[in-house]
Amino acid sequence: MTDHLALLAFKSSITNDPQGVFRSWNKSFHFCEWEGVGCDLRHGRVTILDLGSKGLVGSLSPHVGNMSFLHVLRLENNTFLGAIPPQLGRLNRLQRLYLSSSNFEGEIPANLSHCSNLTHLLVSDNKLVGKFPNELCFFTKLKVLYIHRNNLTGGIPRSIGNLTSLEMLSAAINHIGGSVPDVLGQMKNLTTIGFAGNGLSGTLPPSIFNLSMLTNLSFAVNQLHGSLPPSLGIMLPHLQLFQIWGNQFTGTLPFSISNCSALQTLEMQRNNFSGKIGINFGGLPDLVTVRLHTNNLGSGEPDEMSFISSMTNCSNLKTLVLLLNQLRGFLPNSVGNLSSQLVTLALGGNLLYGKLPSTIGNLVNLTLLGLDINQFVGTIPTEIGNLQNLQVFALDRNNLSGKIPDSIGNISLLIQLFLGNNRLEGNIPPSLGSCKKLLLLDLSRNNLNGTIPKELLRVSALSISLNVGHNHLSGSLPSDVGSLKNLVELDISENELSGELPSGLGSCNSLENLHIEGNFFNGSIPRSLSSLRGIQYFDLSRNNFSGQVPSFLVNFSLMNLNISYNDFEGEVPMEGVFRNTSAISVVGNSKLCGGIPELQLPKCNFKESKKRKMSLALVTVISVVCTVLCVMMVLCFLFCIWLKKKRKGQHSESLSNELFLKVSYQWLLKATDGFSSANLIGVGSYSSVYKGILDEEDETSVVAVKVLNLQRRGASKSFMTECKALRNVRHRNLVKVITSCSSVDFHGNDFKALVYEFMPNGSLERWLNPDPGTENRQNIEIQSLNVLQFRVNIAIDVACALEYLHHHCQTPIVHCDLKPSNVLLDEDMVAHVGDFGVARFLQVLLDPKQSNSVGIKGTIGYVAPEYGMSSEVSIKGDVYSYGILVLEMMTGKRPTDTVFVDGLNLHNFAKTALPDRVTEIVHPMLMKTKEEEETTVPKKIQVPKDSRNDIRKECILSLIRIGVACSMEDPQDRMDITNVLHQLNLVRDNLGGN
Template sequence: MSPSISSFHSFHVQQVCFAFVILLHVITPTPLIATAIKSTGGNETDRLALLAFKQKIMYDPQGVVSSWNDSFHFCEWDGVTCGRLHSRVTVIDVGSRGLVGTLSPYVGNLSFLRGLRLYNNTFKGEIPPELGRLFRLRELRLGNNSFEGGIPATLSRCFELKHIGVAYNNLIGKIPTELSSLSKLTYLAVHVNNLTGELSSFIGNLSSLKTLSASCNLLEGAIPDALGQLRNLTELGLGENSLSGMVPFSIYNLSTLTVLSLSDNQLHGSLQPGIGMMLPHLQIFEISRNFFTGVLPLSISNLSELITLQVGFNNFTGKITINFGGLKNIRRILLYYNKLGSGEPDEMNFMSSLVNCSNLEYLELTANLLRGILPNSIGNLSSKLVVLLVDQNFLFGTLPSTICNLENLRTLWLYYNTFRGIIPTAIGNLKKLQRLALNTNDFSGKIPNSIGNLSLLLGLYLGNNRLEGTIPSSLGNCQKLLTIELFENNLSGTIPIQIFRLSSLSIELSLSQNHLSGTLPSEVDNLINLATLDISINNLSGDIPNGLSKCTSLEFLHMEGNSFHGSIPASLRALKGLRVFDLSRNNITGQIPEFLGQIALTSLNLSFNNFEGEVPITGVFTNASVISVAGNSRICGGISELKLPRCAIKKSKEVKMSLAHILIISVASILVGITLISSFVFCWVKKKRKAPSTGSQMEEQFLRVSYQRLLKATNGFSPDNLIGAGSFGYVYKGIFDQEGSTVAVKVFNLLRHGASKSFMAECETLRNIRHRNLLKIITSCSSVDFQGNDFRALVYEFMPNGSLERLTDTFQSSSNGIRGTIGYTAPEYGLGSEISTDGDVYSYGICLLEIMTGRRPTDGMFRDGINLHSLARMAIPDNVMEILDQVLLNNNEEEVDATENMTRQCQNRANKMKEFMVSVVKIGVACSMESPQERMDISNVVHELESVRDKLLQH
């Protein structure tokens, strides 16, 4: 788990339980009381300024600033460099050290500072305007942090500045025009922020500027013509903004440009015909996702240093006349989604010129108007070619077998063309291929057995062709397949069992509209991760296998247009995630199962079968627009919109009971009544006996403690004692002198909106909830500090196990390993994905389910494809109470009231509590979905939890 969810082990499960009331997240720390900087000047000024810098650091995992003390001269402190002559601080370099905090304004007192490098950390708050006092500053590197507010205009006073890097932050506002005074500035990077306004013409005054990167902001208006004054400019990045208008002609005069990136804007017009001569050193040319028109200039052939040509998603037209042979360094050519093509017989000749591009790695011609055949020379393209996409054009002819010479190819997309003939057997030579898309063409013949050699294949797309014969069993060798699409062909025979043994299949298995026969084998139960199964419109027969019920990830199940018979197995009630179920045009008999109404289906088609009996009237059966039961002549009832005949009412036969039967029933009824009454009386007496002592026990158990005592216990809330941070405050380790006991003190940042509400909510939660996975609260403090400010804190037992992040280190062998505790880690981390908020949500969901069920995700009961997520998912909604931790249920049972209307009130309370439990489990399941895209957004989690809380409090 990433630190944003698991800041420390002792409070991790505690915070998850508090999610019933409010969700906690890491926020900007509250600044500690800064040590006053004396106006003493000299070395002492530098030392005090560094200590003030240290004081604003709330988290220091590598112990960088925590080692700053008087044991060493400050010039020897980690990350600090001093000048030899005066021993004054010249550089602070703590980049990529994992620091969390704010930037102290007293850094402005380091008058000899030349370099401030804080990049790749988590500094928050505003960039202090006091930095404008650093008149010797040359280098300011604050990129990849969480700085807020605007870029300080005071930086204009730092006349020696050459480098400003504030990219990847949360900055807002305009780029200050005052920066025009920085005549020595060579590097200005403000990309990936939230900057607004127009790109002012003042930029033209920065005569020394070599790099201007302002992409991924909210800039608007036209590109200023004044940029043409920057004769030293080599890199210009303005992509992913809202810039409009045409590219100023003056840009083409910047002959030193190596990077011109204007993608994802609203620019229009055509490219200058002479661009290849005017910008001879261009290496990166990116203008995709705009509204450019016209032809691609022939002069692009002269850009001999070009590495990337990206012009996709525009309106370029005409024949591709570029001779790529001279572009020796070209690696990426992306011409996708234009209207390129002329219909001339030789318009694909440009492909032959690509043979000389020995460094070519990526070629995308998707969605153009290209016509013609692929030349045999395609097999002579670069051996480094990894991606070849020429789909969605009008290419025809056979697929050259030479294409199988591209041994490093990983993605080959030729779909939506009119290729004919057979798929070359040599396709099996592409051993590194991961995605093969030949669908929607006119391929015929058999599927080559050699495809089974593609052991790295993730997706196989051969649908909508004229392929025939049987499905090769060799596909079972492709153990990494996620998707198989063979729909709309002429395939026959049985479905190979080997396909159903591919447990890797998790996206789609589509075999529809073929001539497949036989049964759906019981081995289908291996497809426990599959989301879509489509075997419709074939000649399949037999019963629906019970094993299908183990495919608990199914969302779309299409079985229509076959000859399946028998009844719908009751075991299919386990498919709780099913959304679309089509079983129409088969020979299914029996009654329509009631349990289908308990699944959250959005479409159910049971038409044209042999069902009989009454149609259910619950769940999906209440919405006539999403169900179809037509063509079943022996069904009745259902909702009125279905216009089915009423079901006949059978007269019950008179039953003659003997005296013995009457006595047995009477005695049993009396015993049941006595038992119920006794239980209610027992609950009432127990409640009455407990009531008087509750208040005194609470007062005795939770004694208040003063602010002064907590201040002393935590050594003045020292950063050295900080063990974690949450949404509304920080947690410190503390030691009470008299008892000698170690505690954890959670201090609330009352300046944060919602912090007071969170304090009250946590107090209320801890007063009412007892659970083995929750930390014990010792006391609370509601007071004022020595400045008269409100102070709120909670004191817990201290758990010495450290953070989950540190336990992560136990399970990884390198920095590239899987980060996260076993059972709590998102599945995508195992595939090498970067740490993300989606992974945090998954971990949060698993912990929430652990709280509710009392079962850890590593519990020995979880095997054979069943895990904590699937256990909870299958229990929703009817069986949730059966999987809950008995501690939660017992605590609820002890509070049953014994009033006059006891039966009704207890039942109402039980119903409300069940509704609450089901809602929380649903949230846990939604957060722990295997696919990151399917997980609930964290903002929605907060909304749902607050909604559940409000409903519960109303009752």
């Protein structure tokens, strides 16, 4: 009865049984006949409980520990809440315990060591924490130990050497840290060692290389250094997988690797290896993957590339990546004799020269061919058209000449083609129009001539970039350009194009970068371009454009506008981008006038074509009226001065140069219904924010009123800072201030407030961490940011705001407190950055009389680490906060989450998951099914259904990488916000648009 009761207790702890496992668990059957249960028929006791991969949800009952005859317990690939019950330590007959991928939390129970007969312990892919228990080192019979992909810490204990029977040890992707103990070399039965992604330091102990039975050795993505023993391949002859990439190893590659005849995977990239690749690959027939990129390999010897010929015997080779080294020499003809299974060949970023061998056309299964950034000469062989499975082809930054072969149009699956920065000549082949899947085409900086073929402009898939700039192209821009509705970047600059811009260009409403400078275009700018609302960089300088400067440009969120050296005339607008002299250029247009004073253009003198004489009576009336008005204005001015002096507690700082219309305390009191708690929508360090209605008859006049708590020290300074910051900035992704109030209340106290545009969808914090008690759950499920597309859009909006503040304001502004609660969402879910109460101005910081660090404000978890060490405020600090915000959006974890202890933080949590574990750390709602995605995310580019999940994962990986790159500890290592914006736009485009 003990086993029967234990099984019933196990069943009662399960809350969801999607596969109906427990249908047979009833009185109609003996429990030994229940699904997943195996018994010893002689004793009638349960010896096996195998319910792996059944989709069970619930908790693991501690009563399982009462089944004392249990030999095998398999519960992997389910969802269990809570920790592994310590009662499992009672199962002293247990031999195999499988608990991987089951969501277990907490520590590995120390008393599992009582299971002295255990041979297999698999608890990988969970959420286990704590140190590796020393007690587990007494499993003298243990053969397999899988603890990878958890959150274990505390170093590798030396007592692990006691596991003398161990054959397979996998502990990758944890936070173990420390050094590699030499006792691992005592475990002579080991065939697999995996400690990748653990922050290990020091060197690999020589004893490791004495484990002659090893087949898999992986210490990738750590901080190990030193060199490898020359006899490695002789000492480890059975190696099948050798991974040490992402470390700091130096020296040469051991030639003896040639002796590892069973080798399948060789990954030594991202180290500091140097010298000749002297490995004879001919003795490695099972080789599938070779990655040696991002090292310093190369000797300059004449036979530098001879190893390619030795690889022709590797008939299973699929991936060969050698880019970013110092390899010098000819690419031998034998490259065409490589495996017919080869899908990736990447040799870019080396010093290869000579002609491209035509035999490369034999590699018909290639999907990626990268020969860029070398010194190749001659023509592109026509045999390249045989590579009909090719998707990415990079030949840019070489010295290639001749024509682009027409046969390139045969590569119908091509997605990205890079041929820029060569000496190619002749026409752009119309056959490129057959590459219907092309997303990016770069033909820039060549000697191409002729016209832009219409066939190319009809490739509607082009969305990332079409760059034919810096050539000798002539003729007009065909109206077919309007077919590129999804194109983000169009560069036709520095050519000999002429005629008027086609109105169809306005149909390219996804354009963000448009470069048409350095041509012979004429006429006026088509009104249809007013639909390019997303454009950020627009350069039409050095052409022959005429007419008025288009007024619709003031409505664009332009980062840069260059209309210089044309023939524009008339008045320059004073709104939008035209207010920012660092973002515009209008020089070389002799007929322009007006604009802001900084442009130093002549004043506009518009004279009436017909002058009418006015009667003496009319002149007299006008004179009298003007005199009366002047007297009234003087009296009003004197009255204002008298009233201002009368105010109590007048501040020395003056806001008289504000551009905001001020309102009275009484007005705001009425608008907020007496600052009623019912209208309170937020509380901050220095202020409270109320919802208000400035005009009861106008339902659209809803505003947010930020009232400063002047009893708090620093509140008045915060008000002054925010006023100054918002006075001269204007961007669609910054919260717009409507007016300000600096007055006294009914009790004679100082009163300061700012009135902002109201954001009906509240803060990003609300959407990332909704409160079930106060939010409408149904509304959240429909609209919340659980769809990847929305999060990408918000990331772009915030990056746009920072890019503007950092690089396009007359005085660069550092926000200093970027976090989800300071990102507000309007009715269209467009993000706006607000709360500039602790912002800093860089020109002030450059004043040696001013402090760069005193009084730095920010929020724990989001504030850059260097600020805690009294470092100067910089735009890099905002980038750090931005990176944390992106990681929070993707993982659903605040930087102050309780899981981040013992040196673990949100940055490290995300970094260690790159690149293969990101789907495990992201918020579950980001991993929707294809069907859910189709109903919630509109797309600009129709992607085949069976590819969308892969695209989603790629986009998630890119966002995590951006968040990690922005939140690096060293400010100099952080990604520039302009580059961030570029990368995010690529992500949005890959995902399929807004």
